[in-house]
Amino acid sequence: MTSLREMLENVLRDLKSAGDIEASAIVSRDGLLIAADISQNVNAEAFAAMTATMLGAAETATSELGKGIPDRVIVEGKSGKIIATGAGSKALLVVMTNPKANLGLVLLELGKASEKVKELLGG
Amino acid sequence: MRVGIPVLDDVLGSLPKGKTLTYYIDPEVEGDVFAMQTLYTNLEEGYRCAYVTSTMSPSSVRNRFREFGWELNDFPGFSMVDAYSGFVGSVSEERYVVKDPSNPSELDEVIKRAIRENDLVVIGAFSAMIDLCGEDFIRVAENWTREASNAGSRLVLSFVAWPYGDDVLEKVKDMSNAVVTVGGVHHRVVLGYYYGLLKADWADVNGIAVLFRLVRPGGVRAYIPKILVTGPFNAGKSSFVHAVSNKAVSVDRLGTTVALDHGHVEFKGFSIDIFGTPGQERFDPLLKVLGKEALGVILVVDSANPETFPRAKQMLEATTRFGLPYVIAANKQDLPNALSPEEIRKRMALPENIPIVPIVAKDGKGVYDVLEALLRLLIGGKYDKS
Ligand SMILES: Nc1nc2c(ncn2[C@@H]2O[C@H](COP(=O)(O)OP(=O)(O)OP(=O)(O)O)[C@@H](O)[C@H]2O)c(=O)[nH]1
Ligand SMILES: [Mg+2]
Numbered sequence: 001m002t003s004l005r006e007m008l009e010n011v012l013r014d015l016k017s018a019g020d021i022e023a024s025a026i027v028s029r030d031g032l033l034i035a036a037d038i039s040q041n042v043n044a045e046a047f048a049a050m051t052a053t054m055l056g057a058a059e060t061a062t063s064e065l066g067k068g069i070p071d072r073v074i075v076e077g078k079s080g081k082i083i084a085t086g087a088g089s090k091a092l093l094v095v096m097t098n099p100k101a102n103l104g105l106v107l108l109e110l111g112k113a114s115e116k117v118k119e120l121l122g123g
Numbered sequence: 124m125r126v127g128i129p130v131l132d133d134v135l136g137s138l139p140k141g142k143t144l145t146y147y148i149d150p151e152v153e154g155d156v157f158a159m160q161t162l163y164t165n166l167e168e169g170y171r172c173a174y175v176t177s178t179m180s181p182s183s184v185r186n187r188f189r190e191f192g193w194e195l196n197d198f199p200g201f202s203m204v205d206a207y208s209g210f211v212g213s214v215s216e217e218r219y220v221v222k223d224p225s226n227p228s229e230l231d232e233v234i235k236r237a238i239r240e241n242d243l244v245v246i247g248a249f250s251a252m253i254d255l256c257g258e259d260f261i262r263v264a265e266n267w268t269r270e271a272s273n274a275g276s277r278l279v280l281s282f283v284a285w286p287y288g289d290d291v292l293e294k295v296k297d298m299s300n301a302v303v304t305v306g307g308v309h310h311r312v313v314l315g316y317y318y319g320l321l322k323a324d325w326a327d328v329n330g331i332a333v334l335f336r337l338v339r340p341g342g343v344r345a346y347i348p349k350i351l352v353t354g355p356f357n358a359g360k361s362s363f364v365h366a367v368s369n370k371a372v373s374v375d376r377l378g379t380t381v382a383l384d385h386g387h388v389e390f391k392g393f394s395i396d397i398f399g400t401p402g403q404e405r406f407d408p409l410l411k412v413l414g415k416e417a418l419g420v421i422l423v424v425d426s427a428n429p430e431t432f433p434r435a436k437q438m439l440e441a442t443t444r445f446g447l448p449y450v451i452a453a454n455k456q457d458l459p460n461a462l463s464p465e466e467i468r469k470r471m472a473l474p475e476n477i478p479i480v481p482i483v484a485k486d487g488k489g490v491y492d493v494l495e496a497l498l499r500l501l502i503g504g505k506y507d508k509s
Contacts, residue, residue, distance in 0.1 A: 003307065005307075028416070029412065030349075030412055030414070030416050031398065032349065032416060043370070043387075045385070045387060045396055046385045049383060050383075050385070053382045053409060053412065053413070054382075056408075056412035057382065057409060060408045
């Protein structure tokens with residue numbers, strides 16, 4: 001029997017095997033780390049808290065403008081991108097890509113993965 | 124003698140002579156560390172302790188302890204009961220050796236001797252013995268509990284609850300004076316591990332449950348995934364989070380927090396993640412995001428600035444709506460016009476039983492007293508002895 005944690009970790013592993021994605025995490029909407037595939041020397045808990053605040057702030061900002069909820073937040077930098085997207089009402093999914101990543105492809109994979117996470121966590 | 128596990132030490136008081144304690148472990152969880160920690164804690168206290176290995180070589184056992192920063196060779200009071208080397212035909216240099224580990228009566232003999240000659244005997248893998256010798260072996264182990272009780276020693280069993288028959292599982296619990304369960308939890312979004320006290324015949328306790336994580340080095344730490352630090356603009360929340368944390372980050376711009384502070388602290392057997400909020404009202408929508416799933420709240424106020432108290436009260440009400448425990452950190456006590464905790468209690472109309480701790484966050488004074496006061500509420504409330 002596989003535990004929920006293992007199933008979530010499998011989703012992250014599949015994401016990485018699709019290429020271009022260097023690290024990923026599933027984070028509760030309120031900033032707690034649920035599962036991660038991140039190298040040991042990153043402070044994963046702080047990263048999780050920041051990501052949740054980032055997406056939460058973006059959602060508040062756009063809904064203040066009457067534009068509804070954004071699909072995702074993309075942070076672009078020279079050494080790669082960070083993309084955070086909702087995964088149901090309880091969690092969000094965040095990935096870090098390498099600088100040459102094919103954004104279209106990554107977003108496609110991310111969309112599929114976020115659906116799986118949403119299902120696993122019950123909506 | 125103590126069990127050496129956070130919170131359990133508080134509720135159990137001690138591990139008295141003659142008692143048998145079983146760690147009853149869900150197969151999904153890395154639970155062998157509990158019995159190891161009990162053993163190591165008492166080695167450090169100067170007790171004679173023996174560890175029975177039947178699934179790993181003595182050197183693998185020593186390495187497993189080293190993963191958590193525990194060096195067994197440093198303690199003359201330590202001895203190994205080697206019920207492993209005999210299997211693989213290697214020579215053992217340990218104090219106690221079971222030459223033929225598949226022979227229940229020899230195993231029984233050697234373990235009883237270890238019980239008589241030590242203050243504590245830990246069976247590292249009791250379930251593996253049952254696997255090897257059959258379910259009737261429980262009756263042999265029942266004799267060990269009697270031996271411990273007669274000799275005034277103590278026995279700790281590490282038992283992985285594989286799907287044995289219900290009668291086996293019940294017998295293991297029945298023969299123990301105390302049972303600590305170790306398992307996994309899925310509570311809303313918290314995927315984690317917990318331990319709980321199922322019974323203890325020398326302490327008056329009702330079902331406690333504590334989240335934990337394993338720290339290397341360090342061992343079992345009670346885990347508090349979120350404590351919220353809130354309070355008015357400029358009260359010293361960020362200063363508090365940085366002063367109390369082993370490491371912390373803040374998203375501050377132009378001297379004020381625009382997103383959050385995040386800190387991690389290892390304190391008295393607890394592993395705690397701390398979330399600090401912004402103070403200015405325009406960031407209040409973020410408070411809702413940050414406040415969810417918190418286990419406790421620390422309200423920081425500027426003691427020299429009573430005009431901010433109404434705002435402080437409002438933030439307190441917003442974050443503790445569901446009856447979360449909270450304490451007040453009366454900051455900036457170094458300022459000449461700082462109000463005393465009792466004066467603050469009066470002005471904010473706070474109940475008598477709410478701790479108000481005087482601190483100077485910028486110098487780190489008193490910050491751990493705040494944490495301690497909150498932990499006491501968390502333990503006292505949830506893990507009540509009565
Ligand atoms: N005198 C004195 N000043 C303090 C103390 N603690 C913090 N301060 C000062 O108070 C100011 C605000 O401190 P912060 O820790 O940024 O306060 P904050 O509550 O995080 O502020 P916001 O995030 O903007 O709401 C800084 O100038 C600190 O140096 C203290 O104990 N005594
Ligand atoms: Mg601040």
